[in-house]
Amino acid sequence: MGATLEKLLRVFSTFSLSPRWSTCKCTYGSSCWPDANTFSSLSAHLSEPLVYPCPPESACYPADAPSANCAAVLTGTFDGNWRANQSGSMQSPNFETYIHPDSTVIEACYLNASLGVPCQQGSVPVVGVDARTVEDIIEAVKFAGANNLKVAIKNTGHDFLGRSTARGSFLIWTHNMKDITYNDSFSPLGAPSGETYNTITLGAGVQWHEAYSAAAVQGVILVGGLSTDGSVVAAGGWVLGGGHSALSPSYGLGVDSVLQFAVVTSTGAYLNVSSYSYPDLFWALRGGGGGTFGVVVSVTYQTHPSIPVVASVFSANTTNTTTFAKLLSEYVRISPELVDQGWGGYGDIINGSLQFLHVAPNVSLSSANDAYASFFDFARALSDEGLNVQTTSTLSYSTYYEWYKTWFTAGQPVGVNVLLGSRLLPRDVVESNYTKIGEALAEDFGWVQWVLVAGGAVSKVEPDAMGVNPAWRTALAEVLTAVSWPEGSNVSVISGWKDVLKQKISILEDLAPGSGAYLNEDSLNEENWQRLFFGSHYSQLKVIKDRYDPARMFVVVEGVGSEDWDEDLTCIREHQST
CATH class of the missing domain: 3.30.465.10 (Uridine Diphospho-n-acetylenolpyruvylglucosamine Reductase; domain 3)
Known part of the structure; x- marks a missing residue:
């Protein structure tokens, strides 16, 4: 009877909201962390050995005697697929690092080993399951629950808010599930x-x-x-x-x-x-x-x-801000008409230049020329005002896959420190304020992207049909910006760039106050992320979260329910622990 009761209490303490459970998750270095024998018992039930992630840059340490793998790290660090194959790598290495709260101490493992900074684990999980089957995931989840472990779920590490890693955590790595x-x-x-x-x-x-x-x-x-x-x-x-x-x-x-x-x-x-x-x-x-x-x-x-597609390609630049504002205002003005015709794509705005690549399925080349003729003519007419037009073309492809292979085999590298910010701009705002938007984007903004990925079919879905932010259903475009900093920068420098990002986001917010943002491409420092990312759906999402995750195992930064946790998402806030 005593043994049975003890077993029931142990199970209850693992899966219920008891004070012991609800205070903190168990992390590496704590007395609660499972010993080697306990992990060995888990390993016996898995299809693959446990993984012990480490920052990939660690192969280049010590600087005077790097391992044989350092050459592969130096070659692959800016390759998204190479980084995805490393259990301890994030696509943006700033999420591999850990800045201690209220201090200037940064734990990191830098690619440049000559900086003289020791290679440390940072925010990279310390042990995990290389999941290849459903049973692997079930065993990993059961083990994490039984030991109250802090959990990170990672695939490629592309998350721009670092949600797929966590300091001192137990990793469930799904990258090799390729069926x-x-x-x-x-x-x-x-x-x-x-x-x-x-x-x-x-x-x-x-x-x-x-x-x-x-x-x-x-x-x-x-x-x-x-x-x-x-x-x-x-x-x-x-x-x-x-x-x-x-x-x-x-x-x-x-x-x-x-x-x-x-x-x-x-x-x-x-x-x-x-x-x-x-x-x-x-x-x-x-x-x-x-x-x-x-x-x-x-x-x-x-x-x-699969059907043929047509692409539209444009590039131009100028040092005249007034001219540039005219170009961008016209680009914004024609965007509603373009998405109505099925055009989508990406426009990069940086240092007085505009480059865009758009695509539309099942559109003839002649229709594409008609769709963009007025804008191309408008841009050429600005040549007298200092605009250098470099590319105005429409191109046909037999399939979308052919277009994809043509344009996305090279481009902006990963492996750099970056933080993003975004806002979704409603169609009515774009239609009524295109001049204001163009002028704002023409200022010394650094890099900003005009992303035509809404409107059209997106707007035809009932806003409450699913949990995605209802702001998507009224949006016409996403506006995206970013900041970056050199490897080895101190806390003060990083904080300065975070402040710059806040200022940029504030400019975007002023274009469409209260509109919303894309939760996969935004900032770690949004004050009202529940509204921005989820809108009116947040309360219902939290109800469903509690229903299917009663153990509160899955907690990510600015994710549903994360407001109940401390800054490190390890301990329940005091007012939530009763």
Whole structure:
């Protein structure tokens, strides 16, 4: 009887909101951290050995005697796919570092070993599971729950808020779950007989370059993300946060194409989640944020037939701010018309230059020329006012995949310290204030991106149909900016750049006060992130979060429920512990 009671109490203390459980999660270095024998018992139930992540730069230490792997680090550090293959690497190394609260101490492992700073673990998890199967994830979750461990879920480490790493944590690494299944008659779990779709199911580790390649073989396309070398994962934080795409004006956000998730919850339950099976969780997963409701095993996307696409390419620059403001105002002014025709893409604005790459499916070359003729003529007419027009062209491609391979095999590198900020601009604001917006973006703003990934099909989905921020349904564009700093910068320098980012975000906020932001591409320092990222859906998302994560295992910065935790997301705030 005594032993049975003791066992029940042990189980209760692990999964209930008892004072011991609710105070703090167990992190490496604490007396509660499992010993080697305990981890060994976990390893015996896994398909792969445990991983012991470390900053990849550690191979270059000590500086006078680096390991043989240092050459690979130096070669691969700016390669998104190389970084994705390292269990201890984030795409932006600033998230590998750890700045002690209220101090000037930075724990980091810098690529430049000659800086004379010791290589330390920083915010990189210390041990984890290299998940290859559903059973691996279940075992990892059960182990984390039984030992009250702080958990990080990571795939490629592309998260721009560092949500896929945590200091002293236990890592669930899903990068090697690469299954891809095509099905031309998929029926979501619980759907009525006869309801079928043409789909691709992607394992949690499939990256977009792999997904696009597989889709092309089947003669279909996917609404997906675009990055250099396609290193972003297709079944992780991208889609869980909403997932925008150059195809969004034609086919909607990534979440608009999802038919089913497979997910493991903090209780160890493996659920197939659709609009008919666990519909509340399905609602939340479509935009409620990554690392929050469970560990995603796979995502099933509806596909679209592969069709020809046309691209529009433009570049121009000037040193005349007035001229530049005129160009940008016109660019903003024509944006609603473009998305109505299915055009989406990216415009980079930096140091008096504008470069954009747009794409539209199933549009003829002549229609594309008509769509952009007035803007190209407008730009050429500004030559007398100091505008140097370099490129005005429209190009046809037999498939979206051909366009993708042409433009996204090289570009901006990863492996640099960066923080982002964003705002979603509603259509009515763009239509009525395009001159103000153009003038604001023409100022000495540094890099800013005008992202045409809303409007069109995105705006046709009912705002409350899923958990994604309702601001997406009235938005026409996302405006994105960033700051960066050199490796080895001290806390004061980093703080200064964070202040610069706040100022930039303030300018964006003034363009459309209260509009919202994209939770995958924004700042760590938003004061009202619940409203900005989730809008009116936040309270319901939190209810669903508590329902499916009763152990509060999955906590990420500026994620649903994170306001209940301290700055390090390790201990429940005092007023929440009762």
